[in-house]
Amino acid sequence: MVERAPDGDIDEDALRVGEPGQAAAGLTGVLVSLQRSREQMGLGRTVRTLPLINQRAGFDCPGCAWPDPLAADGARRKPAEFCENGAKAVAEEATTRRIGPDFFARYPVAELAQRTDHWLGRQGRLTQPMILRRGESHYRPIGWDAAFDAIAENLSSLGSPDEAAFYTSGRTSNEAAFAYQLLVRCFGTNNLPDCSNMCHESSGVALTEAIGIGTGSVSLADVEHADLVLVLGQNPGTNHPRMLGSLEEVKRRGGRIVAVNPLPEAGLMRFKNPQRPSGIVGRGTALADEFAQIRIGGDLALLRALTGLLVRADDEAPGTVLDHAFIESHTHGFAEFADQVRRVDWAATERATGLDRAQVERIARMLIGSERTVVCWAMGLTQHKQGVATIREVANLMLLRGMIGKPGAGLCPVRGHSNVQGDRTMGIFEKMPASFLRALEREFGVAVPYDHGMDTVEVLHGMRDGRVRALIAMGGNFAAATPDTEATEQALRGCALTVHVSTKLNRSHVVPGATALILPTLGRTERDVQESGEQFVTVEDSMSVVHASRGRLRPASGDLLSEVAIVCRLARRLLGADHPVRWEEFERDYDAIRDRIARVVPGCADYNRRVRRPDGFVMPHPPRDSRTFPTRTGRANFTVNVPEPIEVPDGRLLLQTLRSHDQYNTTVYGLSDRYRGIEDARRVVMVNEADIAALGFADGDLVDLVSEWTDPHGSVEERRAERFRIVSYPTARGCAAAYYPEANPLVPLGAVADKSNTPVSKAVVVRLEAHER
Numbered sequence: 001m002v003e004r005a006p007d008g009d010i011d012e013d014a015l016r017v018g019e020p021g022q023a024a025a026g027l028t029g030v031l032v033s034l035q036r037s038r039e040q041m042g043l044g045r046t047v048r049t050l051p052l053i054n055q056r057a058g059f060d061c062p063g064c065a066w067p068d069p070l071a072a073d074g075a076r077r078k079p080a081e082f083c084e085n086g087a088k089a090v091a092e093e094a095t096t097r098r099i100g101p102d103f104f105a106r107y108p109v110a111e112l113a114q115r116t117d118h119w120l121g122r123q124g125r126l127t128q129p130m131i132l133r134r135g136e137s138h139y140r141p142i143g144w145d146a147a148f149d150a151i152a153e154n155l156s157s158l159g160s161p162d163e164a165a166f167y168t169s170g171r172t173s174n175e176a177a178f179a180y181q182l183l184v185r186c187f188g189t190n191n192l193p194d195c196s197n198m199c200h201e202s203s204g205v206a207l208t209e210a211i212g213i214g215t216g217s218v219s220l221a222d223v224e225h226a227d228l229v230l231v232l233g234q235n236p237g238t239n240h241p242r243m244l245g246s247l248e249e250v251k252r253r254g255g256r257i258v259a260v261n262p263l264p265e266a267g268l269m270r271f272k273n274p275q276r277p278s279g280i281v282g283r284g285t286a287l288a289d290e291f292a293q294i295r296i297g298g299d300l301a302l303l304r305a306l307t308g309l310l311v312r313a314d315d316e317a318p319g320t321v322l323d324h325a326f327i328e329s330h331t332h333g334f335a336e337f338a339d340q341v342r343r344v345d346w347a348a349t350e351r352a353t354g355l356d357r358a359q360v361e362r363i364a365r366m367l368i369g370s371e372r373t374v375v376c377w378a379m380g381l382t383q384h385k386q387g388v389a390t391i392r393e394v395a396n397l398m399l400l401r402g403m404i405g406k407p408g409a410g411l412c413p414v415r416g417h418s419n420v421q422g423d424r425t426m427g428i429f430e431k432m433p434a435s436f437l438r439a440l441e442r443e444f445g446v447a448v449p450y451d452h453g454m455d456t457v458e459v460l461h462g463m464r465d466g467r468v469r470a471l472i473a474m475g476g477n478f479a480a481a482t483p484d485t486e487a488t489e490q491a492l493r494g495c496a497l498t499v500h501v502s503t504k505l506n507r508s509h510v511v512p513g514a515t516a517l518i519l520p521t522l523g524r525t526e527r528d529v530q531e532s533g534e535q536f537v538t539v540e541d542s543m544s545v546v547h548a549s550r551g552r553l554r555p556a557s558g559d560l561l562s563e564v565a566i567v568c569r570l571a572r573r574l575l576g577a578d579h580p581v582r583w584e585e586f587e588r589d590y591d592a593i594r595d596r597i598a599r600v601v602p603g604c605a606d607y608n609r610r611v612r613r614p615d616g617f618v619m620p621h622p623p624r625d626s627r628t629f630p631t632r633t634g635r636a637n638f639t640v641n642v643p644e645p646i647e648v649p650d651g652r653l654l655l656q657t658l659r660s661h662d663q664y665n666t667t668v669y670g671l672s673d674r675y676r677g678i679e680d681a682r683r684v685v686m687v688n689e690a691d692i693a694a695l696g697f698a699d700g701d702l703v704d705l706v707s708e709w710t711d712p713h714g715s716v717e718e719r720r721a722e723r724f725r726i727v728s729y730p731t732a733r734g735c736a737a738a739y740y741p742e743a744n745p746l747v748p749l750g751a752v753a754d755k756s757n758t759p760v761s762k763a764v765v766v767r768l769e770a771h772e773r
Contacts, residue, residue, distance in 0.1 A: 009115055009116055009118065009119035010116055010118060010119075010671065010681065010682065011680070011681075012681045012682070012683045012723065012725065013681075014680040014681060015678070015679070015680055015681035015684065015725055015727075016678075016679040016680055016681075017677055017678055017679070017727055017728075018677035018679070019677050020264070020266065020675065020676050020677045020729070020730070021266035021674060021675040021676070021677065022266060022269060022270060023266055023269065023270035023271065023272045023283070023284050024237035024241065024244060024266045024267035024269075024270070024271055024272065024675060025083075025084065025237075025241065025244065025267075025271060025272050025273065025274055025279065025284075026272030026274060026279055026280065026284065027272075027274060027280050028674070029083070029084040029241075029272075029274055030084075030274045032084055032672075033050075033083075033084045033087035033088070034046065034087075036087065036088050036091050036669065036670070037049075037050060037087050037088075037090070037091040039091070040091035040092065040094070040095040040096070040097070041091055041094050041095060041096060042096055045094060045096065045553075046091075048552075048553075049090060049094055049525065049552075049553065050080070050082065050087060050090065051079060051080070052525075052552055053081060053082040053086055053087075053090055054068050054077070054081040054082055054086075055077060055081060056077070056614050056615070057550065058549075058550060058552065059524050059525055059549045059550055059551050059552065060418055060419075060524060060539045060547070060549035061082055061086040061089060061090065061418060061524075062089050062090065062093055062171055062418055062523070062524040062525070063083075063085055063086045063088075063089035063417075063418060063664055064085075064086070064239065064240045064241075064242075064415075064416060064417065064418065064542075064664075065170070065414075065415040065416065065417060065418050065419070065420060065421060065541050065542040066240045066242045066243050066414070066541070066542060067219075067220045067541040067542060067543045067545055068081060068220075068541070068545075068547075068615075069081075069220060070219075070220065070221070070545070070615045071614065071615055072615065073219070073220065073221040075220075075221070078275055080274075080275065081242075082242070083241035083242050084241060085238065085241055085661075085664055085669075086241070086242070088662075088664070088669045088670075089664055089667075090525060092121065092504070092667060092669065093125075093503055093504075093523040093524065093525050094523070094525045094526075094553055095124055095125060096124075097122070097123065097124025097125065098124045098125055098127050098556065098557070099123050099124045099125065099126050099127060099504075099505060100127050100128070101128065101130070101140070101141045103123065104130055104138055104139040104140065104141075105138060105140075107138075108137040108138050109132060109137060109138065109139065109510055109512065110137065112505075112509075112510040113510040113511065115510075116668070117477065117480055117506055117507050117666060117667070117668055117741065118668040118670075118671070118682075120504075120505040120506055120507065120509075120510070121504050121505065121506060121667055121668065123504075123505055124504070125503060125504060125520070125523075125556040125557070126502060126503060126504060126505065126518060126520035126556075126557075127520060127556060127557035127559060127560070128141055128520060128557060128559040129141070129142050129143070129144055129147045129517065129518065129519050129520065129559070130142065130517065130518045131147065131150065131515070131516070131517050131518075132512050132515070132516040132517075133515060134514045134515055139509075139516075139518065142517070144559075144561065144569070147517055147519060148569055148570050148573040148574075149573060150515065150517065151472070151497070151499055151517065151570060151573075151574070152570065152573040152574040154470060154496060154497040154515060155187070155470060155497070155574060156574070158469060158470060158496075160188075160189075161187050161188030161189040161449075162188075162189045162191060162453075162467075162468075163467065163468055163469045163470060164187070164189060164191060164468070164469070164470040164471075164472065165189075165191040165192075165193055165453075165454060165459040165462070165463075165468050165470070165471050165472070166180065166184045166189075166191060166192055166193075166471075166472045166473075166474070167193050167194065167456070167459070167471060167472070167473040167474065167476060167478055168180065168192065168193075168194040168195070168423055168428045168473075168474045168475065168476070169194070169195055169417065169473070169474065169475030169476030169477075170194075170195050170196075170415075170416070170417025170418060170419050170420030170423060170475075170476075171417060171418060171419060171475045171476075171524065172419060172423055172428075172474050172475050172563060173419060173422075173537035173538060173539060173549070173563065173564075174419065174422045174423075174425070174426050174537065174538045174539060174540065174546070174597065175537050175538065175564050175590045175593045175594065175597075176474070176537070176562070176563035176564045176567060177419075177422065177423040177426040177427070177428050177474075178426040178427060178593055178596070178597050178600075178601070179564055179567045179568060179571075179583075179586055179593055180428070180474055180563075180567050181426060181427035181428050181432075182427075182440065182444070182571075182581065183567055183570065183571040183574070183575070185427075185437070185440065185446075185448035185449065186444075186446050186448065186571070186575055186579070186581065187574060187575065188449055189449060189453055190430050190431075190432070190449050190450075190451065190452060190453030191430060191453040191454045191459065191468070192427075192428050192429060192430050192453055193430060193453075193454060193455050193456040193458075193459045194420070194423060194424070194428050194429070194456070195416075195417060195420055195456075195476060195481065195665075196420055196423075196424055196428075196429075197455040197456035197457065197757065197758065198383075198456055198481060198482065198483075198758060198759055199379055199382060199383070199415075199416050199420070199758070200378075200382055200413055200415055200416070200420070201382070201455070201753075201756040201757065201758045202381070202382035202383070202384075202387030202388045202390075202391055202753050202755075202756040202758050203377075203381075203382055203391050203413040204424075204756070205388050205755050205756045206387075206388045206389075206390075206391035206392045206394075206395065206756075207391065207395065207411065207413070208631075209388075209392060209631070209637060209639065210391075210392050210395035210396075210399075210631075210636060210637055210639065211395060211404060211411075211623045211629050211631065211636050211637075212622065212623065212629045212630035212631040212636075213621060213622065213623060213630065214424075215413075215421060215544055215619075215621065216410065216411050216412045216413050216542065216543060216544070217404050217405070217410035217411045217412075217621060217623050217624040218374055218409070218410035218411065218412045218543060218624070219543055219618070220246060220543060221407075222372075222374060222407060222408050222409065222410055223246050223250070223374050223376070223412060224246050224249040224250060224253070225253065225255075225372065225407065225408040226250055226255050226370075226372045226373060226374040226408050226409065227254075227255050227256070227369075227370040227371055227372045227373065227408070228255060228256050228257075228258070228366055228367065228369075228370035228372070228373045228374070229247065229250055229255065229256075229257050229258070229373075229374045229375075229376060230257075230258045230260065230373070230374070230375045230376065231247075231257065231258070231259050231260065231261075231268060231288075231376050231377075232260045232261075232299060232375065232376065232377040232380065232381055232394070233260065233261065233299060233377050233378055233379065233380020233381040233382075233762075234261070234376060234377055234378035234379075234380060234414060235261065235263075235265040235267060235268070235378075235658070235659075236267050236268070236414075237265055237266050237267015237268065237271075237661075237675060238265070238267065238659055238660075238661045238675065239378065239414075239416065239659060240378075240414055240416075241267070243376075243414065244267055244271040244273070244287070245271075245273060245275075247271065247287050248271050248273055248285045248287070251285055251286070251287065252285075256289040256290075256366060256370075257287050257288050257289055257290075258288065258289065258290045258291075258292065258363055258366065259287070259288035259290070259291045259292070260292045260294050260299065260302065261291075261292075261293070261294065261380065262293065262294060262295065262296050262380075262656065262731055262732040262735050262737070263293075263658075263676075263686075263729070263730075263731055263732075263737060264291060264293065264730055265675065266675040266676075267287075267675065268287060268288050268291065269286070269287060269288055269291070270283070270284050270285065270286050270287060271284050271285050271287055272284030272285075273285065289366075290359070290362060290363060290366070292353075292355055292359060292360075292363065293354065293355075293732050294353050294354060294355060294732065295352065295353055295354035295654070295732045295733070295734060295735060296646075296654045296655075296656050296732065296734075296735045296762060296763055297352070297384055297386075297645075297646045297654065297762075297763045298352040298353035298354060298355075299353075299380070299381055299384075299390050300352075300386050300389055300390040300393055300641060300643045301348065301349050301352035301353050301643040301645075302349070302352075302353045302355065302360065303390065303393040303394060303396075303397055304341055304344075304349075304393055304641065304643060305344050305346075305349045305353075305360050305364075306360065306363060306364050306367060306397055307337075307341045307393065307396050307397050307400060308341040308342055308343070308344040309344065309360070309361065309364035310322065310364060310367060310368065310397070310400050310401070311338045311341055311342055311400070312342055312344075313364070313368060315342070321368055321400075321401070322400050322401060323400070323401050323402030325402075326399075326401075326402030326627075327399070327400070327402070330402075330627055330629065330635055330636055331399055331635050331636045331637070331638055332631075332633040332634075332635040332636070332637050332638065333633075333637055333638040333639065334638050336638070336640060337396060337638035337639065337640055340640045340642075348643075348645070351645065352643060352645050354732050354733060354734075367397070367401070371408075372403075372406065372407070372408030372409045373398065373401065373403050373409050374403075374408070374409060374410055374411075374412050375394050375397065375398060375411060375412060376412040376413075376414055377391070377394065377412075377413060377414065378413070378414045378416065379416070379761070379762060380656070380762060381394075382753070382756075382758055383753070383758055383759060383760055383761045383762040383763075384753060384760055384762055384763050385644070385646075385751070385752075385753055385754060385760050385763070386641075386643070386644060386753070386754065387753040387754075387756060387758060388753060388754055388755045388756050389639075389641035389642075389754070390641070391413075392639045392641050393639075393641045394411065395411065395636075395639075396638055396639065396641075398410070398411060399636055399638060404623050404624070404627070404636065405623055405624055405625070405626070405627035410624065412542075412543075413542070414542055415541075415542040416665065417665065418524075418539055418541075419539040419540060421540045421541070421542060421544070422538070422539050422540030422546065425540055425601060425603075425604075425619065426597070426601060427440075427601070430452055430453035430454055430455050430458075431452045431453070434450060436600070436601075436602075437450055439599070439600045439601075440600055443596060443599050443600050444580055444581050444596075445580045446579075446580055446581065454468070455757055456482060457483075457749065457752055457757050457758075457759065458757070459471070460482060460484070460487065460488055460491055460749055461749070463491035463492065463494060463495055464487060464490065464491045464494070464749075466494070468495070469495055469496045469497070470495060470496060470497040470498070470499075470513070471492065471495055471497070471498050471499070471513070472497075472499045472501075473498075473499065473500045473501065473508065474501050474563065474567075475501060475502065475521075475563075476508075477506040477507055477508050477665075477666040477667075478492070478500075478508045479492055479506075479507045479508040479511050480506065480507040480508065480666040480740075480741040480744070481665065481666050481741070482744070482759070483744055483747035483748065483749055483751075483759040483761060484719070484744070484745070484747055484748055484749035485741070485744045485745040486719075486745060487749050488749075489511040492508070492511045492512070492513060493511055493512070493513065494513070495513030495514070496513055496514050496515065497513050497514070497515050497516075497517075498512050498513035498515075498516045498517075499516070499517045499519065500516075500517070500518055500519065501519045501521050501563060501566055502518060502519070502520065502521065503520065503521060503522075503523045503556075505518075506666065506667075507666070507741070519561070519566055520556075520557065520559065520560050520561075521560060521561060521562060521563050521566060522551065522555055522560050522561070522562045522563070523551070523553075523556070524549060524551060525551050525552065525553045526551040526552075526553045526554070526555045526556070526560075527551050527552060527553065527554065527555065528551055528562045528564075530562070530565070530587060530588055530589065530590075531587075531588040531589070532588050532589035533589075534550075535562070535564075535589075535590045536548045536549060536550040536590070537549050537564075537590065538594070538611050538616070540619065543618075544618055544619040544621060545615070545616055545617070545618050545619075546604075546610075546611060546616045546617055546618075546619060547611065547615060547616030547617075548611050548612065548616060564586065564587060564590060564593070565587050568583040568584065568586050568587035569583075569587070571583045572584065591608055594607045594608045594611065595607070595608060602620075603619045603620040604619075623636065646763055646765075648734060648765055649708075649765070651695065651767060652708065652765050652766060652767050653687065653691060653695075653734060653735060653736040653765075653766055653767075653768070654734060654735050654736070654763055654764070654765060654766075655685070655705070655707070655735075655736045655737065655738060655743065655746065655763075655764040655765075655766045656735070656736075656737050656761070656762040656763065656764070657737075657738060657739070657740040657743045657744065657746075657747065657761045657762070657764075658737050658738075658739065658740070659739065659740070660672075660673040660676075660678070660682065660739050661673045661674060661675050661676070663739075666740075666741055668682070673739075676729065678727060681725065682739050682742055683723055683724045683725060683739075683742055684724060684725045684726075684727045684738065684739070685703065685705060685724045685725070685726055685727065685736055685737070685738045685768070686727050686729035686731055686736060686737040686738070687726055687727070687728065687729065687731065687736045687768075688728075688729070688730065688731045688732070688733050688734075688735070689728045689730075690733060691733060691734065691736075692726060692728055695768060697726055697768060697770075698726070699726060699727070699728040700725060700726060700727075701725070701726045701770065702723060702724070702725055702726075702770070702771040702773075703724055703725075703726055703768040703769060703770060703771055704720055704721065704722045704723070704724070704768070704769045704770075704771050705720070705721045705722075705724055705738065705743070705746055705766050705767075705768065706718055706719070706720050706746075706766060706767050706768075706769055707719045707720075707746035707747070707748070707764050707765065707766050708765045708766070708767065709748040709750070709751055709764075709765065711748075711750055712750070717748060717750075719745055719746050719747075719748065720745070720746075721742065721743060721745045721746050722771060723771055724738065724742075724771075726768070736766065740761065743764075744761075746764050746766060747759055747760065747761050747764055748760075751764075
């Protein structure tokens with residue numbers, strides 16, 4: 001691929017490498033939170049804003065979706081109910097820095113395209129709508145009415161509504177998401193790709209097959225009261241830091257934790273809780289009782305060995321290991337499943353996992369001895385070719401001992417963004433059930449399409465092939481979040497129209513279509529005042545709790561519109577003033593949206609009243625609530641999942657992309673990945689010391705990463721990302737890691753998970769080549 005010119009804002013040669021951290025959080029986390037907040041917001045704004053995060057009278061953190069304590073469980077919220085990365089997320093949004101028309105007049109788009117997302121994001125909040133017209137070099141200011149006219153004119157000129165795609169990020173509120181999907185379907189398409197397609201789609205597909213619903217089955221109290229918690233393919237210390245407090249509670253109550261990961265992440269090892277004296281002046285709490293340093297892609301082999309060991313243990317002592325009453329009353333397919341897993345191929349298991357038999361058997365004994373088990377996972381399981389099969393095997397493991405619909409036990413997919421689960425509940429999905437679509441038609445008197453739309457990867461193919469000519473993105477950073485960077489950016493530049501609803505500048509704005517608009521919107525932290533008065537919005541966390549969020553800060557600009565207002569005004573312009581949906585009522589008072597949600601979305605009856613409770617309400621979950629499984633068989637389904645080992649040729653490594661501690665998704669806060677001891681640079685590749693030597697390199701060498709992927713026709717495709725510094729790191733042998741989005745160019749657009757179509761970002765075969773200076 002053609003590399004961009006040097007960014008000019010990060011000196012990659014300034015890399016400093018120290019020892020990996022041995023504990024997460026502590027006093028350093030507090031000091032970094034305050035320093036970053038003060039830098040972005042100033043002292044007074046910091047003091048006013050941080051205490052509002054995740055409080056009942058405040059706003060939901062715009063970062064991760066980890067849930068808040070509920071009064072019904074006897075828990076109280078702490079004065080500081082946020083983590084270091086939550087504070088960074090709020091500081092980024094509530095920054096006092098601003099980007100106005102003078103900024104865009106100074107920088108042509110071509111020059112901005114040479115900058116990193118780190119630099120773009122640090123310029124500040126967007127303050128008014130901007131447009132880049134066909135053939136022009138600079139974005140220019142545009143009024144809101146003219147912006148909506150331009151968008152509507154372009155959309156109306158398409159040959160079919162299916163030539164447009166409407167992307168959604170997980171930060172969008174339930175109210176905006178419901179209005180957005182209604183607009184899109186009234187326009188005439190189900191092309192509603194979203195960030196779930198790229199992260200937890202494998203979880204949704206697998207869990208729907210296994211238990212009949214694509215969401216997790218646990219509450220926060222379940223996790224904290226578990227005897228045993230398995231944390232698979234997840235780095236909570238960086239990606240969901242408040243989870244560490246729950247894991248500490250597990251240990252306080254005498255529970256045990258097993259961590260399964262290719263890297264020894266600090267947050268899995270020890271937690272120094274900054275809200276306890278022992279976390280400030282002491283050593284904190286040791287978390288993982290067992291750390292299984294698995295090879296990338298070996299999770300299915302491990303899980304299948306564990307299920308086989310449990311079945312065999314029950315064969316040897318019938319009725320003492322498996323929950324036969326649960327299996328007989330609530331499951332389907334056990335006999336076939338058990339026959340397949342009884343024989344454990346230890347040689348194959350050890351090759352796939354890199355773990356020895358003794359450790360796998362120890363974990364099996366821990367599972368047998370636990371009366372309440374929770375399994376948590378994230379992208380380390382989902383972004384694999386066999387991601388769906390792996391998560392189905394997680395479900396098998398839990399079904400064997402009746403760990404669903406039982407207090408202190410269950411399935412816990414840990415969602416990455418604050419309302420990604422709520423957006424799906426509200427209808428942001430290209431394959432919504434026909435029952436939901438019929439409910440929309442009955443409620444609003446409109447006709448909507450029933451044919452399935454395109455997911456994110458399908459949209460990229462469609463843009464590349466000319467079948468999708470317009471992209472509207474409600475939040476997010478589409479260009480940086482998606483795989484195969486060269487193909488993605490070429491596809492975006494080939495669109496007739498790109499529109500991004502955003503709070504801050506990002507990569508997607510500088511790889512524009514022929515006509516491109518940036519629509520600045522209110523942040524989660526800001527007051528939203530409409531004609532009927534001050535509004536609040538609602539979100540759903542990772543454990544299905546729906547609750548209110550109220551911004552308290554003055555908006556960054558008087559020209560900002562809320563996401564709801566942007567959707568409603570575009571709908572009126574695009575669909576016409578006589579459209580059956582009363583969009584002006586939705587914009588005037590969000591209660592009007594919530595009344596319609598109550599009548600359309602299953603589980604949301606009496607929505608307006610219930611979200612006004614201090615803790616909101618919990619969405620229904622039949623497997624959890626009554627051990628009812630709404631699957632095709634009417635029972636929970638055991639499935640047979642056969643591991644397919646990843647073939648890694650000699651002289652190659654298996655690479656996973658991951659976040660630095662100083663970023664959230666594609667938002668790069670800074671250049672300090674202190675838990676891994678990596679400072680002041682991002683173009684690094686972490687490789688085991690023995691692999692570095694075996695490949696003929698040395699720690700600190702400058703290399704190009706070249707990915708190798710065999711397409712379905714047998715052709716080998718190569719992709720190149722240049723100028724990465726080798727960092728010796730205790731990864732599993734044969735494995736490597738690099739940050740995204742810098743490593744996204746290596747992920748092929750065609751490499752996707754079976755069934756879920758999720759990009760395979762956690763298992764990329766690469767070779768290292770010495771960089772030619």
